[in-house]
Amino acid sequence: GATCLGLVANTVGDNVVDQVMQFVQENVMKTDWRSREAGTMAFGSILEGPSTTKLVPIVNSAIPFLMEFLVNSHAMVKDTTARTLGRMFEFMQGVEESIINSSNLNSIFERLLVAMKDTPNVAEKICWAIQNLATGFEDAGATSPISPFFQNICQALLVAAEREDAADTRLRASAYEALNEVVRCSTDDTLPLVHQLVSMMLQKLASTFSMQVTSADAREKQAELQGLLCGVLQVS
Numbered sequence: 001g002a003t004c005l006g007l008v009a010n011t012v013g014d015n016v017v018d019q020v021m022q023f024v025q026e027n028v029m030k031t032d033w034r035s036r037e038a039g040t041m042a043f044g045s046i047l048e049g050p051s052t053t054k055l056v057p058i059v060n061s062a063i064p065f066l067m068e069f070l071v072n073s074h075a076m077v078k079d080t081t082a083r084t085l086g087r088m089f090e091f092m093q094g095v096e097e098s099i100i101n102s103s104n105l106n107s108i109f110e111r112l113l114v115a116m117k118d119t120p121n122v123a124e125k126i127c128w129a130i131q132n133l134a135t136g137f138e139d140a141g142a143t144s145p146i147s148p149f150f151q152n153i154c155q156a157l158l159v160a161a162e163r164e165d166a167a168d169t170r171l172r173a174s175a176y177e178a179l180n181e182v183v184r185c186s187t188d189d190t191l192p193l194v195h196q197l198v199s200m201m202l203q204k205l206a207s208t209f210s211m212q213v214t215s216a217d218a219r220e221k222q223a224e225l226q227g228l229l230c231g232v233l234q235v236s
Contacts, residue, residue, distance in 0.1 A: 002045045009049035017050050021058060028065055033074035040069060040077060044084030047091045056098045059088060063104060067111045078118060082125035085112075089132035096136040100145065109149045113156045120169040123160055127174040130157070131181040138185045146182075150190045153182055154197060161228075167221060176228040184235040198236045205229045 009016045020042055027039030043062060047055065066088075069081040092099060100108065116126045130153060137144045146153070160166060161175035186194055208226050213219045 002041050005042060005045040006048065009046040011049070014050045014054045016046055017054055017058065020046050024062075028069075033077050036069065036073065037077045037080045040066070040080045040084055044080070044087050047084075047087045052092060052095045052098075055092065056095055059092060059099050062088075063099065063108070067107060070111050070115045075119065075122075078115065078122050079125065082115060082122050082129060086125055086129040086132055089129055089136060093132070093136040096133075097145070100133075102145075105145055105149075109146075109153070113152060116156050116160050120163075120165050120171045123163075124169065124171045124174045127157065127160065127171070127178040131174075131178040134178070134182045134185045142188045144185070144187045147187055147189050150182070150186065151193050154179060154193070157182070158200075173224070173228065176231060180231050180235045183232060194236055198233065201229050201232045201236070205233070 005016075005020070009020075024039045024043045027035040027042075030036060030039075047059075066081055066085060069077050070085070071078070073081070088099075089096075112126055112130060116123045118126075134146065137146055157175045157179045161172045161179075163171065166172040166175065183194060183197065205226060208222055208229070211218075211222050213222055
């Protein structure tokens, strides 16, 4: 259903928004988690296709309930909310400052970083959301709205990458991919932090050569980690 709705949104654009938002508003207010997930999924499905002019005020009104669902809800609702946020940051690029500002930026990152400690599938989608959010501020200049959060974001991504359950899922790769983008889009005021990160990555890379490699699977994981670390060094 979500896939079909997304295709409809791509086809008819703005004309789909009002009808879908009626469904969204009715369902996200219900206490049943299935209704909340359906409403959140429907909202995330119409973010590609309609114009940003139509979507910006709606996204602004949706951010508070998305932030609430992200940390205080059923596991399935958290997962769908994280996916919806990723799509929101992906398709609203170019108008970030219309939806992300000094009044909500702190709470947005606070909730994102808390959600990154959730289950691997939720954490993976949060990494993707942060990656898309960073891309939106790629040409910010000497500073960026996300500069004050740069250190905390990098630390959270590194912690996520080193979780015990990260190596057996996509979480480790997603965390490093997000870190790459955050570093690539960094601005002049975060250069000292980037320099610190480079030193840390070099130390981590050096330590991988002394890893105990006793099987083909272990060798593959070693090579994957070395590639991810080199990726961060490359964009730095």
